[in-house]
Amino acid sequence: MMETLFPNVKWHIMWQATYDTIYMTVVSTAVTFVLGLLIGILLFLTSPNQIWANKIVHFLTGSLVNIFRSIPFIILIILLIPFTKFLLGTIRGVNAALPALIVGSAPFYARLVLIAFREVDKGVIEAARSMGANTFTIIWKVLIPESKPALISGITVTAVALVGYTAMAGIIGAGGLGNLAFLEGFQRSREDVTLMATILILIIVFVIQWIGDTITAKTDKR
Amino acid sequence: MIEVKDVTKVYKTKNGELTAVDHVSLSIQKGEIFGIIGYSGAGKSTLIRLLNGLEKPTSGSVVVNDLEISSIKGKELRKARQKISMIFQHFNLLWSRTVAENIAFPLEIAGVPKAEREKRVKELIELVGLKGREDAYPSQLSGGQKQRVGIARALANNPEVLLCDEATSALDPETTDSILSLLSDINERLGLTIVLITHEMHVIRKICHRVAVMQAGRIVEQGSVLEVFRNPQAEITKNFVMQVSDSREAKEAIKHILKNYPAGKVVKLTFVGNTSGQPVISYLIKEFQINVNILYGNISETMDGPYGTLIVQLDGDPENVEKAMEKLKTMNIQAEVITK
Structure with a gap:
């Protein structure tokens, strides 16, 4: 049946593309999580009335985040070509997509982290301070655990967006399902390839959303 | 400390x-x-x-x-x-x-x-x-x-x-x-x-x-x-003390009584510590031959002993009421006449 519905799909190529998409999504999500969390912490702690309240650092970090968040991803990829070349020596292949994916999504996640931290009860932070907690303890044992559901649902949203970004990164030759749909499906007018690639991307998105929702629900004890 | x-x-x-x-x-x-x-x-x-x-x-x-x-x-x-x-x-x-x-x-x-x-x-x-x-x-x-x-x-x-x-x-x-x-x-x-x-x-x-x-x-x-x-x-x-001693209803009741029973005196007695144990009312009635009408009473326990208020109406021969008031002062009880 699959043969008749998808006559032009070469399955080993399709699976390789699926693997590439998953690889790019997982690696960039992982790095985005760490980087976004760090930037988010910096944004939060330097905001007014916080422990490291600092107008200049807060303004600079906030501006950088806003700039990178505002550049359309397809343009960001092109702008980052020299940087990627310098970093990896090539602009082809799945790894070449990673810098653009991370630079594009880490600032977005940093904003979500900032929002999550702002939701943490100020009284709890004050209580920790009254017990003699230092800044590291407050970040590690109060801010992060107390905002865990928001941090996880935030990274879920980011990961879903990243799946979309990988498809765009495919245009510049990064591989993955987006690349396959573009080259094999669109340029050669093989609609069945495009359709299959779309189905697989949807499945990846649904699985990510399901994992994210499950963990969020499990960590929320409020 | x-x-x-x-x-x-x-x-x-x-x-x-x-x-x-x-x-x-x-x-x-x-x-x-x-x-x-x-x-x-x-x-x-x-x-x-x-x-x-x-x-x-x-x-x-x-x-x-x-x-x-x-x-x-x-x-x-x-x-x-x-x-x-x-x-x-x-x-x-x-x-x-x-x-x-x-x-x-x-x-x-x-x-x-x-x-x-x-x-x-x-x-x-x-x-x-x-x-x-x-x-x-x-x-x-x-x-x-x-x-x-x-x-x-x-x-x-x-x-x-x-x-x-x-x-x-x-x-x-x-x-x-x-x-x-x-x-x-x-x-x-x-x-x-x-x-x-x-x-x-x-x-x-x-x-x-x-x-x-x-x-x-x-x-x-x-x-x-x-x-x-x-x-x-x-x-x-005074406002804070009132929170726990005089209830608002008591105040309303007193207003009402002052209006309807102009005779005699409405007096607020404040007892502190051991004075709150004395049988003051029966003493006043026996000793001065006056009527004592209890309008409101309250006693609170503090860490250092009890504290009470009693609002009464003293009625009878004005001279005896005066004497009763004098006597209360010597008993280490604060007596304060409440007027409209």
Whole structure:
């Protein structure tokens, strides 16, 4: 049946593309999580009335985040070509997509982290301070655990967006399902390839959303 | 134990400067329960936060346990805070941690090893009466139970001072009483110095030894609780004392009686300490041949003894009523004639 519905799909190529998409999504999500969390912490702690309240650092970090968040991803990829070349020596292949994916999504996640931290009860932070907690303890044992559901649902949203970004990164030759749909499906007018690639991307998105929702629900004890 | 010397705290706001605490001096003894009462905005929250360095004074000094809290910072201040615990109106528990984990939190901060931590948490859970609820999350507890966790957490590092920031204001009257009993019990058993801020005179009456009344950043009156109850000076203090002695209904009733029974005198008698045990009424009736009509009565227990008010109507021969009034004064009972 699959043969008749998808006559032009070469399955080993399709699976390789699926693997590439998953690889790019997982690696960039992982790095985005760490980087976004760090930037988010910096944004939060330097905001007014916080422990490291600092107008200049807060303004600079906030501006950088806003700039990178505002550049359309397809343009960001092109702008980052020299940087990627310098970093990896090539602009082809799945790894070449990673810098653009991370630079594009880490600032977005940093904003979500900032929002999550702002939701943490100020009284709890004050209580920790009254017990003699230092800044590291407050970040590690109060801010992060107390905002865990928001941090996880935030990274879920980011990961879903990243799946979309990988498809765009495919245009510049990064591989993955987006690349396959573009080259094999669109340029050669093989609609069945495009359709299959779309189905697989949807499945990846649904699985990510399901994992994210499950963990969020499990960590929320409020 | 705690010496607050001429402390002022000024906040800079958009609309200019705001003096939250205005030249306040206090001296709190070791082992006493000291209450600070005032309406919201009086500066009591700021004052209590000056005691553990969450706020820094603009001028003046705060010394707790021989450490000048107002000038130390960094590691030294964090170390000092482990001995000056705090409990809060909204409990401020970590929702992501169980009861046991919440109580263990200050021990983790102090770097207590795991085995010791577990042992201490167990003791504390017993002390505050939460056995069996160790693995519950705060969201599964009632307000009173949450505050018990807050108290256990505050006691974890064997503090010298416990600061209570409106600790019972979010609780119903019955739960308030049980939390107050627990605090009073801890004070006696552990010899802990307790400083509490509240807007409820009931709290002061129930557990405090001494009280300071705060208004617009200043301490307008302070003294032993019984003394302040017996003889409130400032207008605001009189209002607070009224909270627990005269009920509003009584006032209404008296107004009504004054209107309908203009004869005789309506007198408010105030009894303090052992005088509240005397059979005054029957004595007045027998001795002066007058009628005594009881309009309102109330007796409150304070830490230093009972305090009561009785509002009566004295009726009969005006001369005898006068004599009765004279006699009351010699009995160490305050008598105050209430007029319209």
